[in-house]
Amino acid sequence: MLSIEFRKLLEALCKGGTEFIVVGGCAAVLQEVPIATFDVDIVHRRTPENIERLMTVLGELDAYFWPDLARRKLPPRASDLAGRGHVLLTTRLGRLDVLCELTGERGYAELLPHTAELDADELHLRVLDLPMLARVKAEAGRPKDLLAVPMIIAAYEERKKRG
């Protein structure tokens, strides 16, 4: 059975000194949006140094491409993480989608002004804020993305109401 350890996965990325933004379902859940999610999605800074740090962490987590129907367990290459695509991986702590960019050609630098910092226990995370999360999901326009948009909007409104 696939392991699913969101917190440990994020801890491993932080301990490895990787610069990344949590996006997708985990970003929503961390900001009180009641949705189900099955993987961790991150957008990483695409500098050679950061890609090297990320590659080290991915090696320690035994990451390989998913789906893996031929059971070849192909590990990601640094060049995969330097492009513009979505690198879908599985690790010993669960699924990890390493996204070079989100819709609208938004990479780490473009998303950084739209993040919230979250300090919890030993985790220091940058999380995509709810307005931008709703925007990228609305622009993506796929049914699975659109499904989350009403809940993100309602959760954001409730957050503001609470103050």
Added chain:
Amino acid sequence: MLLPPIVLPAELGVSVEDIFRPVDRSMVPELSGLLDYLAEHHPLVLAAVADVDRSLIWSMQENTPLANLDNAARMARDLSVLQEAMSRTKPHQPVA
């Protein structure tokens, strides 16, 4: 189609209109661009905000972010176990 009403005793201090309601644009002016986009391109998605059970959000507001993350991981694991069990189960065959 007329849906059955949700019963909420007055003693709870919360109404159905508190739990299920459309977005209040005055509360979230920074979302106006997004809300306009949805109104034009995905009006059903915008309308669905009124169907969100906000009591689920209130429950999550009671927890720390990491507690919510841990709960989400637990739910994903449970669903994964269920999915795996179902994949091993033969589909129901009606008796001839």
